[in-house]
Amino acid sequence: MNELRYLPSGDSSLIIEVGNKISENINKKIRDLVYCINKAKIKGIVELIPTYSTILISYDPIKISFNGLVEKLKEVEKNMKEIKLPEALVIHIPTLYGGEYGKDIQYVSKHNNITTKEVIKIHSEAKYLVYMLGFTPGFPYLGGMSEKISTPRLKTPREKIPAGSVGIAGSQTGIYPIDSPGGWRLIGRTPIKLFNLDREKEVLLKAGDYLKFYPIDEEEYKEIEKKVKSNEYQIKKTILEGDN
C-alpha cells in the first residue's frame, strides 16, 4: 500500500488519501485509521467521513492549523501498530425474498439463467462490506456481490420504493433506508430499519461493518416487523471470522 497523502480541502477540512481504488484492503485500513484517530481525541477535529479510499476530516481552524493537524495524524499513523484494533462486525439482515416484496427476482434469475432459489442462495451466502454510507441517510455502499446475479438497473426508475427494499444494480447490491425513487431490481425486503429517528442510534450501519442477508418467510417477516415497531427487536451482530 502506498504512503498516505494529506490533502487540504479548504481551510477547515483535509483529506487523507489511503489509496485510489476500491478494495477491501484499502477500506480496512480506513476503518482502522478512523478508529485510531477517534481514539486519539485530537483537539479541533469536528468529524470524520470515511469513504471508499479516503477519509475527510473536518476541523476547527481556530483550534488547530492544517500543519498542526497533519503532524498529529502522522503520529497516529505511526502508533497504529501498537493499538489493538477491534474486529469487524457482521450485521445479520433478515430478508423476505421474492413475491410482492421482491418483484424483480424472476427477472434476475432469467437474466442470469439460474433459478430464483439459486439467486437467493447466492445473495444470502456472501458477506458484504459496507464501504461507506451516503447518497441518502443511512444508505450503505456494499461490495462483494457475486457476478452470477448481477443485473442491469430498470430503464425507467420506479417512483416510490418502500424502505427496507433489497435490490441489485449492476454488480452492486443495496438496501433502501427510506422510501425513495429508484431503479434497482428488487429481490426482497427486510423489516429492519436502516434509518429510524425514533431509535437512539438513528443509523444502523457504519462504514467497515459487514452485512449478511438471511432468508425468512412471511410469517417471520410480520413478527419481526411488529417487534421493530415496538423497539423490541434485537438485531443479530457477530464478529467477522478471520479478521485481523
Added chain:
Amino acid sequence: MGYLKIKNPGLLTTIQDLGRIGYQQYGIPVAGAMDRYALELSNILVGNNRYEGVLEMTFMGAEIEFNINTKIAITGANMKPTVNGENIEMYKTIYINKGDILKCNGLIKGCRSYLAVSGGFDICKVMESKSTYLRAKIGGLKGRKLKPGDKLKVNKSDYTLGVRKIPKDLIPEYKDEITVRVIMGPEEDRFTKKGINTFLEEVYTITNQSDRMGYRLDGEKIEHLNGADIISGGISFGAIQVPGHGEPIIMMADRQTTGGYTKIANVISYDLPYLAQLKPGDKVRFEKTDISNAQNLIKKRESKILKLIDGFKKEKVKPKGEIRNFKIKFKGKTFNVGVQEIK
C-alpha cells in the same frame, strides 16, 4: 408559552442553526444556515447561544405576528423590515411587544436574511440540531419550510438584555459581483493548466439551478486532464466540483455528504457568507490564496466576535430595587402591573 404566528412565510423560510455535526459518516448532510456569520451575529444580538436555531428567509421575507413580548434581531440580507409599519434597524436588538407585526417589504441587497428570537425556538432537535433538511424532511418544523398559519413556540427571553448593536466594521457589505478566495485542490492535479487558468481568470454567473444544496455556475468550461470522475469521497462546505460538462458547482449547506466529481478548489470559510448571499444572476470570480492566510482571517474575526460578546455581557441591564405593583384601569378593565427599575 408565547409564540410567533407566520402570517406569510415568504418564498423559503426555514429554521436553521449550525447544522448536524458528526452525522455525515452516516450519510446525513449537515444542512444549517447558509450564511453562518449572519446566523451568529443575529443570535449574539438577542443574547442567545451563537449557534441557536433562527429563521433563514430567502429572497422574499416573512410576515410574522408576535404573541409574546420578546427581543429579536435581523442580520444578513436587507429585506426592508418593518414592525407595525415602522422601519426597523438591522444588526440591532429590537424590542417586540405582544401583537406586533414584523413584515419584510422587499429585497435591497443579499439573498438570505436571518431572524433570531431571544431564547430561541422551542422545537425538538433531530440528531442534535434544529436545522431543517428539506430533502429528507428532517429537523426544523416537521422537516419543511414554514407556511401560513404555522405557530412557532418561543423560549423565555433574557430580561436583562439591553439593546445591542453590531459595530459597522463587522457588518458585511453585499455586492452582486464578488471575488471569493479559494484554496486549490484537493483534485487540482486532475485539471490541465489551461483549465486552472480558466477557473482563476473567468467570471462565473450563478444560475437559476442554485439552492441550499449547491450553486451551479455558468461560464467558460474548465478543462480536465483525464475525465471528471473520481472514487466517491467526502465533500466540504464550499467545495467546487467540476463535472464532465466543465461548469463548476459550489457545494453549500445542504450538500450531499459524498460525491464522485473532481474538486478543483474550495472557497475559504471567511468568504463563504458572502457567497451564500449571492442570488441567481449574480457573478463570482475566484482568487487563489493559501491555507495559513485563510485560517488567519478566521482567527482574526473570531477574536473580534469574542471581544464584542465580552463587551455586550458587561452591558447587562440590571434590575434595581423592589418590584412595585400597581393597579391600572384601561378601557373598563383592571390590570395588575409589576414595575421594576432597570439600569
